[in-house]
Amino acid sequence: MKKPLILCFALLSWAGQAQMDSTNETIRSIYNLALSEQQGYKWLAELCSMGPRLSGSDQATASLLHFRKIIDSLGFETSLQPVTVPKWERGPQERAWMISQGIKSEELAVCALGGSVATPDAGLEGELVEITNFNKLDSLDLKGKIAFYNIPMDPTFISTGYAYGNAVKQRWAGAIEASKRGAAAVVIRSLSSSVNKYPHTGSMSYEDGVTKIPAAALSTYHAELLSRELAKNPALKLKLNMACQWYDSVESYNLIADLKGSEKPEQLILVSGHFDSWDLGTGAHDDGAGSMHALESLYLYQKLGLAHKRTLRLVFYMNEEFGLSGAKAYARMSKEKGLKHVIAIESDGGGFSPRGFSIQSTPEMVADVKNYRDYFEPYGIYQFASGGSGADISQLGSDDKVLIGLRPDGHRYFEVHHSALDNINSVNARELTMGSAALTALMYLLDRDDICLNCN
Ligand SMILES: [Zn+2]
CATH class of the missing domain: 3.40.630.10 (Zn peptidases)
Structure with missing residues (x-):
């Protein structure tokens, strides 16, 4: 009685192996x-x-x-x-400078976030408030100032996608939350996993009933530079000029x-x-x-x-x-x-x-x-x-x-x-x-x- 059963198993495993072989061949092709x-x-x-x-x-x-x-x-x-x-559209000009004691110092690599409104033609100038934690917004006085979100992507995440997901709120909701607290504009640290001079754009949003303020991204290199300079000189200002437009x-x-x-x-x-x-x-x-x-x-x-x-x-x-x-x-x-x-x-x-x-x-x-x-x-x-x-x-x-x-x-x-x-x-x-x-x-x-x- 056992022999046919063994034969049957042998046939089944042979057929299974044959299918695996032919599948491997197809995938290889x-x-x-x-x-x-x-x-x-x-x-x-x-x-x-x-x-x-x-x-x-x-x-x-x-x-x-x-x-x-x-x-x-x-x-x-x-x-x-x-x-x-x-x-x-982004428009022809988007530039930013640090202003120290009324004088333009280093130019910073900047880009408008997708969907942002423009600055006035002559640009917008203001003192900066650095934000390193979204949850501490209420403790900061943003009135008339430029909110500077400087929240890096967490490098300890193995999945950079999760790190991005964790940091993207500053881009997506940064302008809304800063505007609710009276800010005149926002600049965010680019959502990049490396430090270089390339700004990264991406979509941002506004909320009905909340004033639309200009929103831009600084390159990670310049976000770190700005943070260091701001620590040395809290009166440091930023000048921002963007001509983006909705149609x-x-x-x-x-x-x-x-x-x-x-x-x-x-x-x-x-x-x-x-x-x-x-x-x-x-x-x-x-x-x-x-x-x-x-x-x-x-x-x-x-x-x-x-x-x-x-x-x-x-x-x-x-x-x-x-x-x-x-x-x-x-x-x-x-x-x-x-x-x-x-x-x-x-x-x-x-x-x-x-x-x-x-x-x-x-x-x-x-x-x-x-x-x-x-x-x-x-x-x-x-x-x-x-x-x-x-x-x-x-x-x-x-x-x-x-x-x-x-x-x-x-x-x-x-x-x-x-x-x-x-x-x-x-x-x-x-x-x-x-x-x-x-x-x-x-x-x-x-x-x-x-x-x-x-x-x-
Ligand atoms: Zn995509």
Whole structure:
């Protein structure tokens, strides 16, 4: 009686080994093609050569339409979804100086925070109050002064993303809280993990009923210098000059491209990045890299002729940075049309070496994705974390779908994030390519093994 059972086990383990071998081969073929062509990097270089893609700018829409042509030429089915986006411009001048005894001393590297109002044409001058702890605001007299938030990203966090999340309140809410206490303007320490002379922008906010005051970011180097000088001379002043401006909202688009599935074309596996960027650099990492990851993964699928039961959908979201308008419009449209997204993937952590994925779904789904770890280990991917996927795809909700974010190495991301350093020179072609290959391999496994909710 025992022999057939042993034979049965032997057959099963042979079949299991055969499937593992063929899966390893398929994944290897994805990486081979990706690394030998590095097509995503070539596209990223082309994208960055067109300039920054600030939401609401002609440049952002023109670059998107250019990429539609590229994608059309690959034979994917493309469409544009109209999206209304806010329009704000930095303007021609943004400068800051320390003023000691009425005399301009050192000029400080500064940039307006995204969405800030301008200073008067002649600039704005005031004494400074340094704030090193958000919770101690009430103990400070900010009336008529320039609030100087100098709260560094905590370097002891292993995840720079958490350090950023912990410090970002000064940028997001700094102007509101300072204005409530009578401040005339705010300057914040750039949210950067390193000390250099590049200021980092990013969105800030105002509150109805609270006076809108100018808000700027100083480079980390100059924030530290200002802090030291202020300790020596508490009467030190700052002069700030910014000519940024809001305009009426304008029309732009999300770009959608489909590769039809063979068995369940109505089920969508979405892979995405946000197409808009900040304007100081060219958004090579944020989020040109994620956008090209998404495009390259569809390209690799097509070129390798990889089977997929479901439709693979690329989305380039417009305007993540100024309030997620593209993602919100897409989620609304998805609901109205009753689209069935079974998996949604986003890459918005830069083009550095991929280290893993974050998975937002039921514990069972998370465990199923984690089971793939052995396939990815040879490629340096080992972090399979539960929770947190991406700002754009989160708009779709996670009740009936698996949301996944690519997790690149984060140690250098906040050196370049939202600054002039975020340009093509800061992207390594191999590291970027490894991200595209990782996404392709993951999509292949999830679709083949039906790792999705209500998708059978
Ligand atoms: Zn981003």
